[in-house]
């Protein structure tokens with residue numbers, strides 16, 4: 001993927017690109033600084049510097065694409081995981097609702113934006129690059145990893161705006177309600 005330049009609503013330029021092997025420090029800093037509320041919505045892997053180093057050393061991966069949005073100075077401000085296929089629990093819920101999806105056609109998505117960049121439009125500005133990367137895999141569907149929490153109003157609004165369809169709610173863990181959403185790419 002070539003690096004793409006975005007312009008935020010306030011005019012600031014940012015770059016979207018794949019996570020690189022040399023990103024360990026910047027990526028570790030990004031993960032470590034995610035706040036408590038953000039962590040309560042996003043937890044696909046440990047949000048730590050050692051995990052950042054492990055993931056960077058693993059690039060490129062066979063089964064996942066990782067995109068980052070970075071300031072011109074190098075600070076990472078957003079991260080999108082695109083896993084090829086479906087996680088077993090996501091596949092089971094979709095199938096149980098009569099909407100089975102072939103894992104070979106799916107890309108599983110999990111996005112997160114740095115606390116001080118949330119609600120600036122950064123994820124929306126980067127989303128065409130995310131869709132383009134998903135499409136380039138030859139797969140046809142984007143699926144939210146573990147759905148999205150119902151109480152996460154910003155994320156729900158974001159996904160609806162970006163063309164996702166809600167499919168149904170489920171309770172996990174007990175007391176937390178989530179919504180499964182997918183879209184075609």
Ligand SMILES: CC(C)(COP(=O)(O)OP(=O)(O)OC[C@H]1O[C@@H](n2cnc3c(N)ncnc32)[C@H](O)[C@@H]1OP(=O)(O)O)[C@@H](O)C(=O)NCCC(=O)NCCS
Nearest residue numbers: 041111112113118119120121122123124148153154155157
């Ligand atoms: C969800 C997330 C990825 C969205 O990225 P973002 O860059 O903040 O999103 P954008 O600014 O492009 O869009 C947010 C939209 O939500 C709206 N919004 C913000 N707060 C809201 C609220 N409390 N209720 C409803 N809508 C809200 C904004 O107005 C905007 O919509 P609009 O542009 O149509 O007006 C980001 O906020 C984030 O990382 N959140 C914490 C982690 C997380 O929730 N990850 C997803 C897990 S499923």
